[in-house]
Amino acid sequence: MRKMLYLFVCLVVCFSDVAFAQRVNGQGNVEALENINLSLERIENAITSLTSQNEENVYNQKNAKAETEIVLKDIKLQIREVKDEQEKFSKDLYANKIEIENLKNIVAMLQEKLSVFEKKLDEKNNMVDEKATKNPTDLLVAGPEKARESVKISEDDAFNLALENFDKKDFTESAINFGSNLKNFPDGKIFHKNLLYLGLSMKELNNKDGACTAFAKIVNSDEKIDDDLKSRANSELEILKCNGNIVENGNANK
DSSP, X not given: OXXXXXXXXXXXXXXXXXXXXXXXXXXXHHHHHHHHHHHHHHHHHHHHHHHHHHXXXXXXXXXXXXXXXXXXXXXXXXHHHHHHHHHHHHHHHHHHHHHHHHHHHHHHHHHHHHHHHHHHHHHHHHHHHIIIIISGGGGGOOOHHXXXXXXXXXXXXXXXHHHHHHHTTOHHHHHHHHHHHHHHOTTOTTHHHHHHHHHHHHHHTTOHHHHHHHHHHHHTOSSOOOHHHHHHHHHXXXXXXOOHHHHHHTTSOO
C-alpha cells in the first residue's frame, strides 16, 4: 500500500513539474503556482484517504483476529469438554467391567455352593428314601422293648411333630416320624391314626405297596377302631386299587 502511495505522489509531482514549466513559458508564474497548490491539495486528500482506508483495514483485521481468537477459544473449550466426557466414559466402562467380573465371581461361588448343597441334599434324600420307601414294611414292625427305652416325648407330641411335617408337605420326614411312632408306641391310643398318616405319607411318596399295607392293617385289624378312621382307610384302598395280596397281608396284628 505504501509503495503505491509513493508511486502516485511521484507521478503527481512529475506531472506538476511539466505543467509548471508549460505555464511559466506560456501564462506566468502566478497561475503556475496556483496549479501547484491545487495539485498538492489533491495529493494531501489522496494521502488522507489512503491513510484512512489503511487504518480501517487495520481495525478490521484486528477485529477479525479477535473474533477468530474467540472462535478458537470456544472450539478448544468444546474439545476439552469432549475429552473430559471421553475420559469419564472410559473410567465408567472400566468400573463396569470390574463390577461385571465381581458379579461373575459371585455367581460362580454361589453355583459352587449350590452344587455342594444339592449333592448333600441328594445324599440325604437317598438315605431317607432308603429308610422310608425302599423297605416300607420295616416302619410297620414294632420293636417295643428297644423302642420304649428311646422314647423321650409323649405319644401326642410325637404325633403332632410328625403331623407338622405332613402339613408342610415334607412327606419323607413325616413317613419316618409316623413309622417311628408305631415302633415307639406299639400299644398307644392313637396307634392306628399314626398308621393312617404313615399310609398317606407313603401314598404321597408314590410308594403304593407301603401305603396299601398301612391302610390294609387298619381295615383288617381286630381291634376297635374309630369308624371315620377305618372308613378313610377303606376309601384309600379303593383309590389306590390295592390288590388282594396286600390286603390279605394286612391282616397281621400290629
